[in-house]
Amino acid sequence: MILRPPFLLTTVGSWCLVFLAAFEAMAVTTVMPQITADLNGRDLYAVAFSAALAAGVVGMVGFGSWADRRGPTVPLLVSIVVFAAGLIVAGTASSMPVFVAGRFLQGLGAGGDTVALYVLVAAVYPTELHIKIFGAFAGAWVIPSMVGPFVAGLVAAALSWHWVFLGVVLLVAIATIMVLPSVRGRDKPPAERTPMSAADWRRLARAVVVAVSVVAVSSYPIVLVVAGFALVGLLPKGTYRAKPGLPASVLLVGVAAGIYYGTDVYLPLLLQERYGLPTWLSGITLTTGALAWAGASAIQARLADRVDPGASVRLGAVLLASGAAVELVTVILHLSPVVAAAGWLVAGAGMGTLFPRISTLVLAYSKPGEEGFNTGAKSITDAVGGSASLAVAGLLFSAAPFIGPFAFTTLLGLAAILISRRVMAPMPVAA
Incomplete structure (x- = not known):
């Protein structure tokens, strides 16, 4: 069992590292309106989110290659230091550009320690325990999505938004101490280490x-x-054309992430500025979406093969698009914030219905030896889709506050519905 010696400290420490990275990703959404007001940086509101997501792509590619060629010890420790440095920079920032720099470091470190931890798992745990520890990591993302926004709102109200970042530094240090015994000696001997290949450098570039x-x-x-x-070189061929099967599945992940994150970051701002809701209450609204995401994911896991995966993907896309459209209608018609909360619950259910099926399909479409590239492509489109959507939404927000971003994500929702109809294709013979 992963919670018994000799795995106990490694399990708890690595779970905490994943949890804390996820907490920062989720919690900052609630306090960002207050941060941008204090630092006079409303024009960089979207960039503060997109910087972290975009940096995560670099972290995943760079630290992943490093860990493969050297072993997990040094890459993991360096990525943790980078993440902690980002927390300190963001938590002590006195201007918005400095805060954005801190967010970039957080994303770089979080992306790096995620892939380095996966390499550590392969080195420490026997194969039969991999599914258990990866399941625990999945839970480490679900819990922050449910409690992170609310907790961040309470911390900001009781202390200040600075402690949403600075308070996590000590917890990162404790988690790192827990995993130190496991990472010692896990790097490859110098004779077995290989330099970055030309292909690796191209992917990193x-x-x-x-x-x-x-x-x-x-x-x-x-x-x-x-x-x-x-x-182009990081995605399956035919992704931009939504070629049926694997390419359309990978593209749909990026579009879905763009819908969700492009709407999610402006919802607290809407609730706080237009409706005067306190920070903690706007955080609860985000939590409802996270709960719906977790609940829908659990339903998909229980249904397993009893429901056609294509039907689940199509339903998830419709729910997600509908949730984004509800936020647009709420702004245009000045509806109650309860309607906005209900719309976000529907969007969360859409993500929970869609993502587990897409993850399964990506693996099912992968031939032996292609699993790493294809799952990596899915993670990259997730991060890039979210960050690119945030950047575009930020431009539209400057021109038409709230209506611009929500109209954009609603259009993305229509695209997701169309792409969802192309995810099913014949499976490879090996599958």
Whole structure:
């Protein structure tokens, strides 16, 4: 069992590291309106989110290759230090550009420690326990999505938003101490370490171009085209054409992430500015969406093979698109915030219905030896889709507050419905 010696400390420590990275990703949404008000940085509101997501792409690609070639010890510890440094920079920031820099470091470190932990799991745990520890990691993401926004709102109200970041640093240090015994000696001997190949450097360069382009979109919209070209070598062929099967599945992940995150970050701002809700109460609204996501995921897991996966994907896309459309209608017609909360519950149910099925399909469409590339492509489109959507939504918010971003994510919802009809295709013979 993963909660018994000799795995207990490694399990708890690594779970906490995943949990804390997830907490920061979820909790900051609630307090961002207050941060941008204090730092006079409303024009960088979306960039503060997109910077972290985009940096995560670089972290996943760079630290992942490093861990594969050297072993998990040094890459994991370095990524944790980078994440902690980002917390300190963001928590002590006195200007919005400095805060954005801290968020970039957080994303870089979080992306790196996620993949380094996966390499550590392969080195520490026997194969039969992998599914248990990865299931625990999944839970480490679900819990923050449910409690993170609410807790962050309470901390900001009782202390200040600075402690949403600074308070996590000590917890990161404790979690790191727990995993130290397991990481000692896990790096490969010097003779077995291999240098980065030309292909690895190209992938890393593409990831950097994507990250920089996405962050720069708010100032130079044309660079989004550059990001699109840089992604080509990181995605399955035919992704941009929504070719049926694997390419359409990977594309749908990015579009769904764009809908969810492009709406999610402006919902607390809407509730606090237009409706005067306190920070903690707007956080509860986000929590309802997270609960619906978790509940729908549990239903999909229980239904397993009893429901056609294509039907589940199509239903999830419709629910997600409907949730985004409800937020747009709420703004246009000045409806009650209860309607906005209900719409976000529907969107969360859509994500919970959609994502487990897409993850399963990506693996099912993968031939032996392609699993890593394809699952990595799914993670990259998730991060890039969310960060690019945030950047575009930020531009639209400047032109038409709230209506602009929500109209954009509603259009993405229509695209998701169309793409969802192309995810099913014949499986490879090996599957």
